[in-house]
Amino acid sequence: xxxxxxxxxxAGASEHPCAAAGATPLERARVGLDSCVHCGFCLQxxxxxxxxxxxxxxxxxxxxxxxxxxxxxxxxxxxxxxxxLSRCLGCRGCESACPSGVPYGHLLEAARETLAAKKPLPxxxxxxxxxxxxPGVLRVALWFGRMARxxxxxxELARLPGALGFPFAMLASTARAAxxxxxxxxxxxxxxxxxxxxxxxxxLFTGVNRATERVLAANGYSLCAAxxxxxxxxxxxxxxxAATARELARANIAAFEASGATFVxxxxxxxxxxxxxxxxxxxxxxxxxxxxxxxxxxxRDASELLAEAGPVIGAPxxxxxxxxxxxxxxxAQKLSAPPLQVLAAIPSLEHVPLDDREQCCGSAGIFNLIxxxxxERVLAAxxRCISATNAPVVATGNPGCLMQIGAGLWREGRGxxxxxxxxxxxxxxxxxxx
Amino acid sequence: MLERPAELLVYESDGLPxxxxxxxxxVFPASADEALAVVRELAAHGVPxxxxxxxxxLSGGALADGAVLLGLQRxxxxxxxxxxRRVARVEPGVVNATLTKAATKHALHYxxxxxxxxxxxxxxxxxxxxxxxxxxxxxxxxxxxVAAKVAxxxxxxxxxxxxxxxxxxxxxxxxxEGCFGVALELTVKLTPNPERVVTLLADFTxxxxxxxxxxxxxxxxxxxxxxxxxxxxxxxAVEASIYAAGYPTDAAAVLLVEVDGAAAGxxxxxxxxxxxxxxxxxxDVRIATEPAARAKLWQGRKKAFGAMGRIAPHLxxxxxxxxxxxxxxxxxxxxxxxxxxxxxxxxxFHAGDGNLHPNIPYxxxxxxxxxxxxxxxxxxxxxxxxxGGTITGEHGVGLDKLAYMDxxxxxxxxxxxxxxxxxxxxxxxxxxxxVVPVRYCRERRPNRQMVDGGGQxxxxxxxxxxxxxxxxxxxxxxxRA
Numbered sequence: 001x002x003x004x005x006x007x008x009x010x011a012g013a014s015e016h017p018c019a020a021a022g023a024t025p026l027e028r029a030r031v032g033l034d035s036c037v038h039c040g041f042c043l044q045x046x047x048x049x050x051x052x053x054x055x056x057x058x059x060x061x062x063x064x065x066x067x068x069x070x071x072x073x074x075x076x077x078x079x080x081x082x083x084x085l086s087r088c089l090g091c092r093g094c095e096s097a098c099p100s101g102v103p104y105g106h107l108l109e110a111a112r113e114t115l116a117a118k119k120p121l122p123x124x125x126x127x128x129x130x131x132x133x134x135p136g137v138l139r140v141a142l143w144f145g146r147m148a149r150x151x152x153x154x155x156e157l158a159r160l161p162g163a164l165g166f167p168f169a170m171l172a173s174t175a176r177a178a179x180x181x182x183x184x185x186x187x188x189x190x191x192x193x194x195x196x197x198x199x200x201x202x203x204l205f206t207g208v209n210r211a212t213e214r215v216l217a218a219n220g221y222s223l224c225a226a227x228x229x230x231x232x233x234x235x236x237x238x239x240x241x242a243a244t245a246r247e248l249a250r251a252n253i254a255a256f257e258a259s260g261a262t263f264v265x266x267x268x269x270x271x272x273x274x275x276x277x278x279x280x281x282x283x284x285x286x287x288x289x290x291x292x293x294x295x296x297x298x299x300r301d302a303s304e305l306l307a308e309a310g311p312v313i314g315a316p317x318x319x320x321x322x323x324x325x326x327x328x329x330x331x332a333q334k335l336s337a338p339p340l341q342v343l344a345a346i347p348s349l350e351h352v353p354l355d356d357r358e359q360c361c362g363s364a365g366i367f368n369l370i371x372x373x374x375x376e377r378v379l380a381a382x383x384r385c386i387s388a389t390n391a392p393v394v395a396t397g398n399p400g401c402l403m404q405i406g407a408g409l410w411r412e413g414r415g416x417x418x419x420x421x422x423x424x425x426x427x428x429x430x431x432x433x434x
Numbered sequence: 435m436l437e438r439p440a441e442l443l444v445y446e447s448d449g450l451p452x453x454x455x456x457x458x459x460x461v462f463p464a465s466a467d468e469a470l471a472v473v474r475e476l477a478a479h480g481v482p483x484x485x486x487x488x489x490x491x492l493s494g495g496a497l498a499d500g501a502v503l504l505g506l507q508r509x510x511x512x513x514x515x516x517x518x519r520r521v522a523r524v525e526p527g528v529v530n531a532t533l534t535k536a537a538t539k540h541a542l543h544y545x546x547x548x549x550x551x552x553x554x555x556x557x558x559x560x561x562x563x564x565x566x567x568x569x570x571x572x573x574x575x576x577x578x579x580v581a582a583k584v585a586x587x588x589x590x591x592x593x594x595x596x597x598x599x600x601x602x603x604x605x606x607x608x609x610x611e612g613c614f615g616v617a618l619e620l621t622v623k624l625t626p627n628p629e630r631v632v633t634l635l636a637d638f639t640x641x642x643x644x645x646x647x648x649x650x651x652x653x654x655x656x657x658x659x660x661x662x663x664x665x666x667x668x669x670x671a672v673e674a675s676i677y678a679a680g681y682p683t684d685a686a687a688v689l690l691v692e693v694d695g696a697a698a699g700x701x702x703x704x705x706x707x708x709x710x711x712x713x714x715x716x717x718d719v720r721i722a723t724e725p726a727a728r729a730k731l732w733q734g735r736k737k738a739f740g741a742m743g744r745i746a747p748h749l750x751x752x753x754x755x756x757x758x759x760x761x762x763x764x765x766x767x768x769x770x771x772x773x774x775x776x777x778x779x780x781x782x783f784h785a786g787d788g789n790l791h792p793n794i795p796y797x798x799x800x801x802x803x804x805x806x807x808x809x810x811x812x813x814x815x816x817x818x819x820x821x822g823g824t825i826t827g828e829h830g831v832g833l834d835k836l837a838y839m840d841x842x843x844x845x846x847x848x849x850x851x852x853x854x855x856x857x858x859x860x861x862x863x864x865x866x867x868x869v870v871p872v873r874y875c876r877e878r879r880p881n882r883q884m885v886d887g888g889g890q891x892x893x894x895x896x897x898x899x900x901x902x903x904x905x906x907x908x909x910x911x912x913x914r915a
Binding site: 034035036037038039040041042043044053054055056058060061064065068073074078080081084095096097098099100101102 | 436438439440441443444445447448449450451462488489490507508529531532550552553554672674675676677737738739740741742743744747748749
């Protein structure tokens with residue numbers, strides 16, 4: 001028997017040496033499935049298990065179902081397989097609890113890709129993914145979104161009960177007062193950076209993107225443009241549409257290569273996690289493999305760059321806040337400290353720790369639109385923890401989380417809001433400059 | 435309630451991979467009342483059932499072979515915490531670490547800390563009489579449960595209290611592996627957090643030196659809070675995982691020693707342990723006093739079992755106890771058995787208690803390897819019994835260790851165990867087929883031996899369990915008094 005313990009890397013999911021031609025993505029991921037020893041340590045790290053209390057809605061249960069499909073014990077089109085895999089948030093909180101290093105996120109993607117080949121995604125999911133893959137259509141859709149928000153229509157429709165009103169509450173929560181007006185002082189250039197605009201960030205959080213640019217500049221990062229960039233493809237790969245995800249990845253790699261920047265920065269945790277995995281996504285395409293790997297090594301969350309720079313200390317903001325960790329920062333990118341370092345650069349900010357801050361809020365890309373009931377239960381647990389802090393501001397660095405928690409707070413009606421940590425730093429810098 | 439085959443798959447196993455038993459259906463009551471109603475419904479129809487917590491057990495104890503699986507994970511309410519009496523009342527599905535988290539604000543914790551404490555439930559801990567590293571000083575589950583409200587398999591509810599006089603019925607219930615009934619509510623002790631805690635990591639170039647050190651430390655009279663040992667194979671798996679704790683991967687064995695208590699005098703104990711380790715051949719001794727550094731050292735130990743998934747897809751996890759002084763010779767014997775059978779034994783265990791956990795990662799699809807693994811395990815267990823040990827320290831007998839019961843107990847003793855079980859579950863419907871091999875449970879006529887609380891002879895009516903219903907504090911007879 002083997003004498004050397006070989007740690008399973010994520011590569012196990014897609015680069016298994018025994019990968020048979022024609023086998024499904026899930027079959028090719030067999031090695032990853034086999035690394036689960038059924039210990040159950042993932043259970044309490046899984047928001048859907050905690051909410052639904054059935055192991056079929058836990059990582060262990062979903063892995064058992066995936067393995068049963070590969071072994072032929074359960075048919076791929078068994079509705080129970082689709083139900084429980086669809087209910088997974090893909091938050092990867094389980095990966096942070098798994099001693100065996102099961103590459104759960106990749107297994108889930110492989111399973112969803114395999115399922116999608118057999119059974120099309122729900123119409124709503126297909127429609128959303130279609131729009132996100134087409135920049136022109138997406139721009140129009142987001143323009144309508146902004147109109148609905150800025151005219152107050154979204155706020156009115158948000159009063160509709162339950163899942164009907166929730167998307168409008170999400171939209172309404174993205175409203176911001178006019179951004180602070182200040183110009184960063186010229187600092188010694190540390191490195192060149194091209195930023196990913198991000199679909200939702202640029203469409204609904206335009207001010208946060210400008211704030212990110214200012215804050216990066218104030219910390220010595222010189223910005224380059226990267227025209228031709230598109231959606232990162234995270235929504236697509238999570239839903240099982242790997243082909244579109246690869247297409248978008250190729251377009252982005254080309255666009256950012258042309259920018260000549262040392263780093264590719266994003267203020268969206270989900271997009272960052274996705275772009276850091278382009279290397280793996282395109283591993284089987286010889287023409288793109290090396291370019292994709294090189295690209296992924298350049299990707300940074302904006303908070304990583306800021307933390308590396310210091311960051312510059314701003315003016316005091318005497319305000320009580322709490323911080324919720326986006327799953328794709330905390331679990332997928334394993335970045336716990338940088339966002340806290342960003343917040344720590346703001347004097348007088350009172351940071352009340354959030355219980356279970358590493359648990360998902362239920363947003364998970366388009367999950368909250370496709371599985372509204374599960375999402376609402378997961379959000380309810382998050383809102384209880386947030387309420388206990390009594391903080392008027394929840395800081396979190398991902399558009400999905402900002403909107404999900406934002407909608408939760410909007411509906412609570414106590415006037416609390418969700419803000420990107422960088423927005424707060426920007427405000428603190430503006431105060432210092434003003 | 436689940437009954438479709440695909441949805442029952444995950445409930446076919448507990449934390450011990452390798453055994454699969456399919457329940458006929460699985461029921462998940464949302465409250466103690468619902469759980470009791472289910473137990474009574476099952477009793478009314480004479481249906482066998484298996485209680486299950488989080489399914490993290492390591493002896494196949496919560497597997498239901500055609501029986502109804504009674505999942506208790508939804509009963510997760512901490513009813514109250516009394517910081518003055520230092521007790522907590524909880525439902526059985528409360529996760530072990532969750533109780534400690536809730537008690538932290540009172541500077542208290544729940545002391546038994548099995549490695550699965552972030553996932554396992556207190557009800558499961560009660561059923562298995564779970565241990566953990568810190569049980570060396572603080573005792574096992576039995577020492578921390580003060581009362582339990584129990585649904586007997588026939589639907590009668592009884593209160594078992596450690597403070598009641600007479601025979602210790604609560605003691606009999608703790609560790610009964612789900613064969614005596616279902617705990618609906620537990621009252622457990624909470625332990626004050628020690629004033630100061632120091633964790634030492636000593637690494638050795640020889641397993642024998644490490645094993646000798648264990649007895650030497652205990653012989654000084656110092657009682658460490660925990661005294662754990664990991665061999666090189668285990669350290670390798672842990673260091674490759676996300677729980678890498680900075681253990682030296684070239685050491686033959688490492689000892690993790692924790693000393694806690696009042697701040698005064700603790701440094702002397704730490705120095706004494708440090709000295710003993712070094713005089714017994716420790717290459718280096720690292721001392722951690724900061725909570726973060728200590729937690730890191732412990733994470734590696736606690737996640738070691740799961741980390742073995744990195745070595746091979748399957749794993750046998752074993753649990754046996756030997757007299758502490760026999761550890762050196764037994765570890766040598768285990769290494770020999772591993773070599774002879776050409777399997778890779780990873781040792782990670784509670785050395786201070788002499789509680790061994792020899793684990794063998796393997797590939798179950800390789801038939802020849804599987805056979806070698808099981809042969810090696812059998813020889814290891816026999817070696818433990820021969821050394822004057824026993825076949826389980828904290829995982830329970832379950833399914834996995836049924837085969838070793840013969841080697842350890844006489845037929846009369848096993849029959850005695852069956853008779854004890856009959857007191858609680860005369861119909862033998864609760865977790866059937868576990869703990870005692872069925873062939874030892876002779877059929878017995880209902881008898882006239884039971885005595886009620888007042889010392890009166892009472893007529894046995896429905897088997898021996900009726901006696902318990904008289905002797906214990908019956909709180910609810912479910913209309914069937």
